Amino acid sequence: SSRDEVHWPLLAHPDPRQVLALGAGALPSLGELLKHPVALVEIVEPDRDAVALMTPFLDPPAAAALRDPRVRLIEADPRQWVRERPGAYDVILQFSPEPLNASANRLFTREFFAQARAALRPGGILAFSLPSAENYLAPETAYADASVWSALAESFPVVTFLPGEKMLLLAGSGPLALSPGRLAQAYAARGLRNEALIPSAFPFRLSPERREALLFRLRGLGPSVARNEDL
Numbered sequence: 001s002s003r004d005e006v007h008w009p010l011l012a013h014p015d016p017r018q019v020l021a022l023g024a025g026a027l028p029s030l031g032e033l034l035k036h037p038v039a040l041v042e043i044v045e046p047d048r049d050a051v052a053l054m055t056p057f058l059d060p061p062a063a064a065a066l067r068d069p070r071v072r073l074i075e076a077d078p079r080q081w082v083r084e085r086p087g088a089y090d091v092i093l094q095f096s097p098e099p100l101n102a103s104a105n106r107l108f109t110r111e112f113f114a115q116a117r118a119a120l121r122p123g124g125i126l127a128f129s130l131p132s133a134e135n136y137l138a139p140e141t142a143y144a145d146a147s148v149w150s151a152l153a154e155s156f157p158v159v160t161f162l163p164g165e166k167m168l169l170l171a172g173s174g175p176l177a178l179s180p181g182r183l184a185q186a187y188a189a190r191g192l193r194n195e196a197l198i199p200s201a202f203p204f205r206l207s208p209e210r211r212e213a214l215l216f217r218l219r220g221l222g223p224s225v226a227r228n229e230d231l
Helices: 007-012 024-033 048-057 060-066 078-083 110-119 139-155 180-189 199-205 208-219
Strands: 018-022 040-044 071-074 089-094 120-131 158-162 166-172
Touching: 007 089, 007 120, 007 166, 007 180, 018 024, 018 078, 024 040, 024 048, 024 060, 060 071, 078 110, 089 110, 110 120, 110 139, 120 139, 139 158, 139 166, 139 208, 158 208, 180 199
Parallel strands: 018 040, 018 089, 040 071, 089 120
Antiparallel strands: 120 166, 158 166
């Protein structure tokens, strides 16, 4: 589930203390996020009504997490917030809606990804999801995903992903520790417990065959894919 997806980038980072979550979509995942050794989670959402609408429907763990002293809710423009905080975060989690219009697309462009990289500390990770599929990937979805991938790869030297109904992309300035054994060790060391994402599933989720199949589909589009930019 999307709530459990937050564990991947946090497990991949050896010490995720300062975390930025962009969008009120982070609220349902907040209980899972706080299972990690975080010192601060800043949730930046420009629309205060979005937070007010979601809050009554949060499950008890997420509602309790919202009252945790490590959590800060901030009403601000995400692009401006990221741009003004160089070297501030270990992990940036992107929860904004998929880029179906110009407003949402502001957080999926080459320019934003460059700002996000600057806002990360050494070894930091940016993570977000895009629509995808386990088997057949529609041409328009493949093109849109490849366009965002191309923009991300221009700003980050290391980009990888996990296939699924949504493709989870992770980007960093250095190697990303995504081996099943390494992640299982971090999972055990942090005493994690959750419903869906468990170490026995790591080898399947991280299967090279699954990842290569999706990568082949995206690369097969060739140079016709326009890199996603603000303009």
